Amino acid sequence: MDMSTVEETRQVSGIDPLRFPSNKPIDSSESVPLFADCAGKSSPVNVDDSTVKEMDESNARLLPRSPAKYGYLEHIQSYKPSCTPNDKSLPEKIRQFYADQLEFINSVEAILLPKTFGEEINPTDYQKQQERNSEILSMLTLITNIFVAIIKTVAAIMSKSLSVISTLVDSAVDLLFNIMLIWTARKIKRQDAYKYPTGRTRLEPVTIVIISVIMCSASIEVILESSRALALDIDYFANPFNASSCRTLQHIDMSTLPVIAMVFTIVSKIILFALCSRINNPTMSALAEDNRNDVLSNSVALVCGVIGSNALQRRIRQEAIIVDPIAAIIISIYIIVVWIRQGHKQVRRLTGLTADPFFLQRITHIIYNFRPDLVTQIKTVQAVHHGTDFIVEVEIILSGSTPLAIAHNAGEELQRQLQRIPHVERAFVHLDFEIIHVPTLEDIIV
Incomplete structure (x- = not known):
C-alpha cells in the first residue's frame, strides 16, 4: 500500500x-x-487525463x-x-x-x-508558573486566615454571637486547611522515584477529603450548640417572665470592633476568591470555593448578629433575637453541604474517574x-x-x-x-x- x-x-x-x-x-x-x-x-478506476x-x-x-x-x-x-x-x-x-x-x-x-528555534518553549514552563502562583496564593491565604482567625476570636468573645462563632469555627478549619495544603505541596515536590514512581499528586485530594470531614464535624457541633440556644430563647418567649424565673436571653453585643472584624473578613475573602479563581487546579478551586463560602457565611453572620444585638437592646422587637442562632444553624448546614460535595468530587478522582x-x-x-x-x-x-x-x-x-x-x-x-x-x-x-x-x-x- x-x-x-x-x-x-x-x-x-x-x-x-x-x-x-x-x-x-x-x-x-x-x-x-x-x-x-x-x-x-x-x-483502481480507469479515467483519462481530461476527466482527472x-x-x-x-x-x-x-x-x-x-x-x-x-x-x-x-x-x-x-x-x-x-x-x-x-x-x-x-x-x-x-x-x-x-x-x-x-x-x-x-x-x-x-x-x-x-x-522555530526561537519560539521553542519548555512544555513545563506553564505548569511551573501555575505552581508558583499556587504557592504564592497559598501563602497569602495562610497569612490572611491567621489574621482573620485572631480578630474574629476577639470579635466572637466580645459579641458572644452564635453566628459569629460559627464563622470562627470555619476560619479555624480554613487555617488548618492552608497549613495542610502547604505541607502537601512540599511533599509533592520532593519526588522519590523509588518509593513513589508515579508521583504523590494524590496527596492534594486526600488532604481535601480529610479537611471536609473535619469541617463537617465542627459544623455539627455548632449546630448542636445553636439548637440549644434557640430552644432556650423560644422557651423564654413562650413562658412569660416572672420574678421567680431565672431564664434570660443570650447576650449579644455587636459593637464597632466585631463589625469591623466581619467587614474586613468579607473584603479579604472577596479578593482571595478573585485571585484563586484564575488558577485551574483542584487546590486553588477548593480555596476559591472556600473563600466564596466565607463571603456568604460572614455576610449572613454580620447581618444576623447586628439584628440580634439590636433586638436585645430593644431597638427592634425582642423576639428577633432568635435570628442569631437560626443563622448559625443555616451557615453550618451550608458549610456541611458544600464540603460534602467537595469531598465527594475528590473521592471520585481518587478512585480513577474518567x-x-x-x-x-x-x-x-x-x-x-x-x-x-x-x-x-x-x-x-x-x-x-x-x-x-x-x-x-x-x-x-x-x-x-x-x-x-x-x-x-x-x-x-x-x-x-x-x-x-x-x-x-x-x-x-x-x-x-x-x-x-x-x-x-x-x-x-x-
Missing part, C-alpha cells in the same frame, strides 16, 4: 472536530474504543484550501473564523458552543503547531495528526484521574512490517507529545499491528 493511498484515505475518512460527540456521556468503567481508520485500499483535470477543478471550487500539511490540523483551523463567541446577536448557548470550539482548536494547536469528553477529544485529535505515514488506526484512548492530573493510555495500530526501531521511536515520540498536554502526569503508548484482540482479554478489569 503506497503513501498516497494512506493520505487519500485519511482525508476522505477524517474526523470533523465540530461534529465529534462531545456531549456523549462516557462510562468510566469501560475503555473508549475509537477506531479511526487512517489507511485503506481503493479499487475536470475532477480536480471541481474539487478546487468545493475545497479552496489544500490538504493540511500536518494531517487535519489546517482543516480544524479552518473553523476558527466561523466561531464568533463575542457576537452579541447570537443566543447564549450558541456563543458558548463557539467558545468551547475555539478553546478546543487552540488546545490542539498548542501541541501540533511546529515551533476524563471528560472534551479532554478525550483533544487527545484523540492529537493522535490522529501524529505520523500519518506510520499510524493506520487508533484502537483505544483512555484518560483517568490520578489525583490532580491524568494518566493517559492509548493504543495505536502500525503496519506489521514496520521495523522495531522505527515503531519504538514513534511510540516514544507520541508519548512525549501527549505528556506535553497540561495536567497529563504520565502517558502510556501501546503499539500493535492488528485490532482483532478483545480489550477484556488483554486488560485486567476490576
Whole structure:
C-alpha cells in the first residue's frame, strides 16, 4: 500500500472536530474504543487525463484550501473564523458552543503547531508558573486566615454571637486547611522515584477529603450548640417572665470592633476568591470555593448578629433575637453541604474517574495528526484521574512490517507529545499491528 493511498484515505475518512460527540456521556468503567481508520485500499478506476483535470477543478471550487500539511490540523483551523463567541446577536448557548470550539482548536494547536528555534518553549514552563502562583496564593491565604482567625476570636468573645462563632469555627478549619495544603505541596515536590514512581499528586485530594470531614464535624457541633440556644430563647418567649424565673436571653453585643472584624473578613475573602479563581487546579478551586463560602457565611453572620444585638437592646422587637442562632444553624448546614460535595468530587478522582469528553477529544485529535505515514488506526484512548492530573493510555495500530526501531521511536515520540498536554502526569503508548484482540482479554478489569 503506497503513501498516497494512506493520505487519500485519511482525508476522505477524517474526523470533523465540530461534529465529534462531545456531549456523549462516557462510562468510566469501560475503555473508549475509537477506531479511526487512517489507511485503506481503493479499487483502481480507469479515467483519462481530461476527466482527472475536470475532477480536480471541481474539487478546487468545493475545497479552496489544500490538504493540511500536518494531517487535519489546517482543516480544524479552518473553523476558527466561523466561531464568533463575542457576537452579541447570537443566543447564549450558541456563543458558548463557539467558545468551547475555539478553546478546543487552540488546545490542539498548542501541541501540533511546529515551533522555530526561537519560539521553542519548555512544555513545563506553564505548569511551573501555575505552581508558583499556587504557592504564592497559598501563602497569602495562610497569612490572611491567621489574621482573620485572631480578630474574629476577639470579635466572637466580645459579641458572644452564635453566628459569629460559627464563622470562627470555619476560619479555624480554613487555617488548618492552608497549613495542610502547604505541607502537601512540599511533599509533592520532593519526588522519590523509588518509593513513589508515579508521583504523590494524590496527596492534594486526600488532604481535601480529610479537611471536609473535619469541617463537617465542627459544623455539627455548632449546630448542636445553636439548637440549644434557640430552644432556650423560644422557651423564654413562650413562658412569660416572672420574678421567680431565672431564664434570660443570650447576650449579644455587636459593637464597632466585631463589625469591623466581619467587614474586613468579607473584603479579604472577596479578593482571595478573585485571585484563586484564575488558577485551574483542584487546590486553588477548593480555596476559591472556600473563600466564596466565607463571603456568604460572614455576610449572613454580620447581618444576623447586628439584628440580634439590636433586638436585645430593644431597638427592634425582642423576639428577633432568635435570628442569631437560626443563622448559625443555616451557615453550618451550608458549610456541611458544600464540603460534602467537595469531598465527594475528590473521592471520585481518587478512585480513577474518567476524563471528560472534551479532554478525550483533544487527545484523540492529537493522535490522529501524529505520523500519518506510520499510524493506520487508533484502537483505544483512555484518560483517568490520578489525583490532580491524568494518566493517559492509548493504543495505536502500525503496519506489521514496520521495523522495531522505527515503531519504538514513534511510540516514544507520541508519548512525549501527549505528556506535553497540561495536567497529563504520565502517558502510556501501546503499539500493535492488528485490532482483532478483545480489550477484556488483554486488560485486567476490576
